[in-house]
Amino acid sequence: MDTTQRTDQQRAADRRRRELLEAADRVVLRDGPQASMNAIAAEAGITKPILYRHFGDKGGLYAALAKRHTDALLDSLRAALDAPADRRERVENTLDTYLAAIEARPQVYRFLMHPAEGSSGDQGFDVGKHSAPLLRRMGEELAQVIEERVDLGPDSQQLARVWGHGIVGMMHAAGDWWLGERPCSRAELVRSLADLLWGRLAAAGDRLGGPGF
Amino acid sequence: MDTTQRTDQQRAADRRRRELLEAADRVVLRDGPQASMNAIAAEAGITKPILYRHFGDKGGLYAALAKRHTDALLDSLRAALDAPADRRERVENTLDTYLAAIEARPQVYRFLMHPAEGSSGDQGFDVGKHSAPLLRRMGEELAQVIEERVDLGPDSQQLARVWGHGIVGMMHAAGDWWLGERPCSRAELVRSLADLLWGRLAAAGDRLGGPGF
DNA sequence: AGACTGCGGTTACCGCAAGTAACATGCACG
DNA sequence: CGTGCATGTTACTTGCGGTAACCGCAGTCT
Incomplete structure (x- = not known):
């Protein structure tokens, strides 16, 4: 048959x-x-x-490959994000999960973030479709979780999306830098980032009289 | 002679x-x-x-080219960062400056962020030296400003560097996403990001009873 | 003046990786 | 048996990064 x-x-x-x-x-x-x-x-x-x-083509292979890892990583992150815990703890766990992942397999991580340059065929002049799909997907995912679980008043969806992408970017850049220089332990990094998200920047005082105000 | x-x-x-x-x-x-x-x-x-x-080699050209733009952008950012104003205002101005720059010249921005993959000669297995130098430099710069002007107690240097890279990454990722989707005005984006840095995530309440706690 | 040298420039090439065309082989079905 | 079809191969084209070797013209030295 x-x-x-x-x-x-x-x-x-x-x-x-x-x-x-x-x-x-x-x-x-x-x-x-x-x-x-x-x-x-x-x-x-x-x-x-x-x-x-x-x-x-190569892009197809890379996409398929990226999807596998991205899916796997996103599953871990979702688990950390949805765990039954305090928000701060959830945030820290999520950060730690991500950092542990990139620490364990730097090459894969590197691959996911810099998929490939355009070949001869398609050259998208449009900005935005070039960047690592992993970042975008993580951003959207986080945005969704934020919007589901945090009360942000009106315009919550917009705000959640901005925050989702912003936080993911923060995690990514800090992780990238940390992976290169290893200036501190993972736990310290996690703590510092969480502190940042918890408004310690706004709460801290000025150091000197400062030029302005 | x-x-x-x-x-x-x-x-x-x-x-x-x-x-x-x-x-x-x-x-x-x-x-x-x-x-x-x-x-x-x-x-x-x-x-x-x-x-x-x-x-x-190509890397050299790219580096030279990148240095020009990076220097120019960093000058603008420094100006916004060092302006005589309230901290929140300074942060918002800096974010806005950056976003305006990438909005004005997306191709240049794209180039700065994805310099090039390694050629046959050098292949740094080490992660960390591949990523866009612009991000790193902005991160270091911001770290320095933070450490100079904000009182962070002990370990201030470490903390400032983490925050510098983290904030820059946040700005970058959010900007990248925003540039692609244009979901809101620049001013709104700036406001949302500043809100995030000002701890609104920590301050907001839970939406439902929630699974945990 | 005429040979010598340094420097901006070119042509023609190498190596390598992406992508493709055309050919070869194994196996079910009528 | 031959016909279709999927799987696999070799051998090619194209395009790019990078380089070697050559060209010609300033100015200089004798």
């Missing part, structure tokens, strides 16, 4: 696809984001055209 | 270098970060090897 055959082959194709993704994963983990298609194909024990048949 | 000649030539070289940078600027402004060396050379009316003589 046609249908059963189709499904069989689809299944096989899916398995193959997963294998390929895992091979790609290994290579990216080793070589970082500049892993070449040849290298990935070699790691998978096959040759380039197969990759292209499965994923279209 | 040798010395005068040298200086003359140095001057000429510097002028040439500036011209080349301006040409590169134009191309980047038109084509975004994937501008090719050939294109830049053509725009400057010369050919590739000259670019390489002046800048070493």
Whole structure:
């Protein structure tokens, strides 16, 4: 029969696809984001055209790969975010979860944040579609959680989205810097960031008389 | 004389270098970060090897180009940051300055944030040196200002640096998202971000009874 | 004047990675 | 058996970063 055959082959194709993704994963983990298609194909024990048949182009492979990790990370984050705890504790846990993840697999993290430059084909002049999808998705996710759980008055949706993206960006930039310089322990970083979000900047006093006011 | 000649030539070289940078600027402004060396050379009316003589490699050109814009932007930001005004106002002005800049020249901004992937030569496995230098520099700068002007008790330096990078990241991510979706006016965005920094997240109440606590 | 040298410039090339075309092979179905 | 179809390969094209080797013209030295 046609249908059963189709499904069989689809299944096989899916398995193959997963294998390929895992091979790609290994290579990216080793070589970082500049892993070449040849290298990935070699790691998978096959040759380039197969990759292209499965994923279209490099962007397709990268997208598929990114989706896997992004989904996984987002699951962890959601868990930390939805845990039954004090808000501050939830925030700290979420930060820590994220930082632990990027600390554990820097190459993957690096790959997720800098997917690839545009190839010859599409060059989106439009700004905004270039940036790491992970950041966007985390931002939206966080925005949703904030809006669900925090009472922000009118315009809450807008505000939640701004905050979602803003907080994610804060986490990302601080994490990136921290990963590079390791100026303190993870726990300290988490504490400092949470303090920032808790308004300690506004609460602190001026140091000198200061030029203004 | 040798010395005068040298200086003359140095001057000429510097002028040439500036011209080349301006040409590169134009191309980047038109084509975004994937501008090719050939294109830049053509725009400057010369050919590739000259670019390489002046800048070493693509990274060098990009670094030089990035430095110009980064310096310019940092000057504006410093001005806003050091203005004689209330802290909240200073923060809002700084945010607004940054957002206005990326709004005015998205391509340049895009270029600054995604400089380029590593070529065949250097492949820094180390995470941290890849990311946009602009973010790092802004982070350090802000950290310095914070430490100078805000009284943070012991460990102030560490804390200031974390906050510097964190706040810059917040600004960046929110700006990136905003530039793509334009969900609100610039002023609203600035206000929302400042509110976030002013601890409104911590101050807001829970929406429902909530699963925890 | 005429050979020597330094410097701005060019052409022509290498290596490498993305992406593709065309060919080869294994296996179900009529 | 041949026909379709999916899987796999080799070998190619294109385009870019980067470089080597050559060209020509200032000015200088003798």
